[in-house]
Amino acid sequence: MTTSTSSTERENVLLFGLGGIGGIYACILHLSGKCDVSVVARSNYNAVSEKGFRLVSPKFGDHPSIKFAGGQCRFCVYRDCEEAARSGKKFSYVLCANKALLDAVPSLSDNLRPVITPGLTSVVLLQNGVGAEAPLHASFPDTTIISAVVWTGGKTLPEENGVAGVEQFNREGLTIGVDYREGGDRAEEDAKLEKLVGWLAAGKGDCNVVKDIQSERWIKVIWNCCWNSLTTVTRIKTNRIFESSDEALPLCYTLMREVEAVAKAKGLNIPEGTVERLIKECTDVKTGLPSSMMFDNFAGRPMETEVILGTPVKEGKRLGVPVPTLLT
Numbered sequence: 001m002t003t004s005t006s007s008t009e010r011e012n013v014l015l016f017g018l019g020g021i022g023g024i025y026a027c028i029l030h031l032s033g034k035c036d037v038s039v040v041a042r043s044n045y046n047a048v049s050e051k052g053f054r055l056v057s058p059k060f061g062d063h064p065s066i067k068f069a070g071g072q073c074r075f076c077v078y079r080d081c082e083e084a085a086r087s088g089k090k091f092s093y094v095l096c097a098n099k100a101l102l103d104a105v106p107s108l109s110d111n112l113r114p115v116i117t118p119g120l121t122s123v124v125l126l127q128n129g130v131g132a133e134a135p136l137h138a139s140f141p142d143t144t145i146i147s148a149v150v151w152t153g154g155k156t157l158p159e160e161n162g163v164a165g166v167e168q169f170n171r172e173g174l175t176i177g178v179d180y181r182e183g184g185d186r187a188e189e190d191a192k193l194e195k196l197v198g199w200l201a202a203g204k205g206d207c208n209v210v211k212d213i214q215s216e217r218w219i220k221v222i223w224n225c226c227w228n229s230l231t232t233v234t235r236i237k238t239n240r241i242f243e244s245s246d247e248a249l250p251l252c253y254t255l256m257r258e259v260e261a262v263a264k265a266k267g268l269n270i271p272e273g274t275v276e277r278l279i280k281e282c283t284d285v286k287t288g289l290p291s292s293m294m295f296d297n298f299a300g301r302p303m304e305t306e307v308i309l310g311t312p313v314k315e316g317k318r319l320g321v322p323v324p325t326l327l328t
Contacts, residue, residue, distance in 0.1 A: 022097030054165025129307020239288030
């Protein structure tokens with residue numbers, strides 16, 4: 001039997017991981033006016049619960065103090081999912097924008113379990129890398145898993161007058177689709193995706209809906225394997241990497257070609273010209289791009305090395321595709 005919310009109430013959404021990306025999409029959904037947004041805010045819990053949340057964006061405007069869930073901020077900010085579950089709210093969607101760390105303890109499934117209502121809740125991944133869907137399907141076999149490739153520039157801001165916040169920069173957009181569960185009702189899962197995309201669109205978010213989300217995830221990994229690794233190792237933005245040596249750009253092509261070869265060996269759809277397009281999208285940004293992995297490295301936080309670099313290396317080994325530059 002499908003669980004539903006009351007027709008007279010707005011549906012509830014929970015954002016797990018209120019960092020650079022999670023903060024942006026919590027704000028987009030709030031600005032849509034289509035749902036009530038609650039957040040799990042661990043490091044900035046006090047600031048967000050007491051004073052709201054700040055968004056700085058060339059696309060969405062500057063909002064000095066967003067109060068989630070219709071202004072009831074103190075009642076929609078939680079320290080963890082267990083506290084969110086104790087609120088009694090039933091969440092139609094749980095958006096996960098935390099770091100994709102497959103070996104984390106507790107696991108993402110363990111964290112989410114208290115807020116998953118079978119038949120109602122859909123899990124939405126706003127994470128880098130590949131391989132994060134499988135553990136969720138194993139833990140929640142009757143739950144729709146929506147997977148999104150994030151093409152959004154975002155970073156956390158230092159607190160200003162006690163208000164925490166995020167900045168959206170460069171561009172904003174998701175490539176999004178259902179990672180269909182085995183034996184599930186695809187029409188029902190597509191309808192859940194359509195509703196979420198409608199809410200994001202109402203908040204002026206851009207979504208490109210696709211049927212083959214895994215191919216799109218690997219295209220993003222072709223991007224991430226190159227730029228995340230090089231910006232982190234060098235600790236400089238992409239424009240300075242290109243300026244550093246005549247060999248810098250050829251190295252980028254080599255890295256991307258290796259990951260592209262692994263993806264094609266898996267039977268995924270990687271259109272011709274993908275590497276050239278990704279290189280151009282980066283070189284066109286004359287001021288250069290940082291990466292989330294570089295920010296994590298600066299801050300001494302765990303980095304998403306396994307989902308971005310480890311999985312392509314392991315899949316290359318399994319399929320007999322050499323990745324010598326990626327291993328260097």
